[in-house]
Amino acid sequence: MTEKAIQDFYADDIAICYGCGRHNSHGLHIKSYWDGREAVCHFKPQAHHTAFPGVVYGGLIASVIDCHSLATAHAAAYQAEGRELGTEPEMTFVTGTLKVTYLHATPIDAELSLRAAIKELHEKKIVITCSVFADGKQTAQGEVTAIRAPRDMRLLSKA
């Protein structure tokens, strides 16, 4: 298991994601850890992240799946090239598709555990599956397609 989170290797200028950027002071600070085969994430929702009384809102679950899955893609892509995280040239990914199936209500007072693994790994596209658990019970299942992106992310906003 990596000691540092995968997100801690993202370059400073792009580490501003609301979901997982260490430089976003308003954000969720989602952290993912890679063991060479899968990535794990623990996340505690805040009291205001409700859908209905006692239940986490779906958008938060989608957000945690998204950032955790992209971190998993990041770690797997470096591993596939035999490179250490944080080495140059940096690889970057964006979300192509995000699918979440909500299996059960997710209790808001539980810490969430997410486990993500690689389903397909291609040079430009990685497919990740991600399971969400609360109190030991799976409450959601995600599948994310990560797309390799240009290093200069500013190009994206003009695409």
Next chain:
Amino acid sequence: MTEKAIQDFYADDIAICYGCGRHNSHGLHIKSYWDGREAVCHFKPQAHHTAFPGVVYGGLIASVIDCHSLATAHAAAYQAEGRELGTEPEMTFVTGTLKVTYLHATPIDAELSLRAAIKELHEKKIVITCSVFADGKQTAQGEVTAIRAPRDMRLLSKA
């Protein structure tokens, strides 16, 4: 077009969703308006809702699609029964599946416009499609399955 937002008809005790609950003081306060055929939503991301510089993070887009699509299902379900919004017995829905395809980067300085319509309407399940536009260009496409839920949402957290 409804003058009040669809979410303004949700009962007080469940109007606490982080995405669209009028009683969630930390939330996004997403509002959807129904014209009898489709629902529209305008939403302005905040500066900290970034993915990368200048770009909205995917989890926010997923959240807005989720709440707007469920509101659309709510309005369509009342219409299908020939009932006015806000009349008893209240119908409630939860998200079964959420799928988002990110077509282009969504600029963070634009107001988002969402248009959602009904693809399938059954008694217990409604499928909604939802398109997201920024500066007149479509940047994301969503599809959501809404599931009819028991009125006492507290039952969900014990399911």
